[in-house]
Amino acid sequence: MNFFDHLEELRWRLVRSAIAVVVIAVIIWIYQEWIMNNIFMNMAKPDFISFQLLCKYLHVCIEEIPVQMHSNTMGGQFAYSMWMSFLGGVVVAFPYIFYQLWSFVKPGLKQTEIKAVRGIVFYVSLLFFLGILFGYFIVAPLSVQFFGSYQISKQISNFFTISSYMSTILSTVFYSGLFFLLPILMYILAKIGIITAAFLRKYRKHAIVGVLILAAVITPPDLISQVIVSIPILLLYEIGIWVAARGERESLKE
Numbered sequence: 001m002n003f004f005d006h007l008e009e010l011r012w013r014l015v016r017s018a019i020a021v022v023v024i025a026v027i028i029w030i031y032q033e034w035i036m037n038n039i040f041m042n043m044a045k046p047d048f049i050s051f052q053l054l055c056k057y058l059h060v061c062i063e064e065i066p067v068q069m070h071s072n073t074m075g076g077q078f079a080y081s082m083w084m085s086f087l088g089g090v091v092v093a094f095p096y097i098f099y100q101l102w103s104f105v106k107p108g109l110k111q112t113e114i115k116a117v118r119g120i121v122f123y124v125s126l127l128f129f130l131g132i133l134f135g136y137f138i139v140a141p142l143s144v145q146f147f148g149s150y151q152i153s154k155q156i157s158n159f160f161t162i163s164s165y166m167s168t169i170l171s172t173v174f175y176s177g178l179f180f181l182l183p184i185l186m187y188i189l190a191k192i193g194i195i196t197a198a199f200l201r202k203y204r205k206h207a208i209v210g211v212l213i214l215a216a217v218i219t220p221p222d223l224i225s226q227v228i229v230s231i232p233i234l235l236l237y238e239i240g241i242w243v244a245a246r247g248e249r250e251s252l253k254e
Helices: 003-030 032-044 049-057 076-092 094-108 111-116 120-149 162-179 182-191 197-202 204-218 223-253
Strands: 068-070 159-161
Touching: 003 032, 003 076, 003 094, 032 076, 032 120, 032 162, 049 120, 068 162, 076 094, 076 162, 094 120, 120 162, 120 182, 120 223, 159 162, 182 223, 197 204, 197 223, 204 223
Parallel strands: 068 159
Antiparallel strands: none
């Protein structure tokens, strides 16, 4: 294939991905009220499943979260309906989007390289959705609980705009999904020789400190919440070391 044939191939891959996103976004738009009430707004209620589990097993019970929502712009609700539908389409269609991109890249790889990343679509999709679940059930509700309950003075009430509330949740959940792709990134960087497993082990202590600081920033200032967020991130780092070592061994064999 010449250069323009490659561009045509890429264009159709992107078109298929865009169609998948639009179809799912339309479905989300149709059921937007149910999704808003039962997936996003209930995160600000004490009976949200994450808060119930915290209360039952860790005895950290969440009281009523004083969050009141309003929209102060003419197109505020409509804009975030569109944004919620689009981002939801991207998240749900992520495996298909990645498959299309991988199908475009795969013919240009050697057989040994294809063998080394066998099952990459499955593993990338699995890690991405695990990150989405982690962000939705752990990071986002803890953030809503902390910022919704925090008051400098009792005379100041929390009236959040729909844009502020939704941007916090959507960005937190989506970036958590991307963050869970860390082991895949480490594997690729190890394969091309940018990092090594020895390097990652050497700076493990620094990584632990960094993770604890990150957990302290994105969670309420209590030890239990920080530990809950820190453990999966540290596990991802350890998995990254293992896959980086595997990538090095495969490179040596080649």
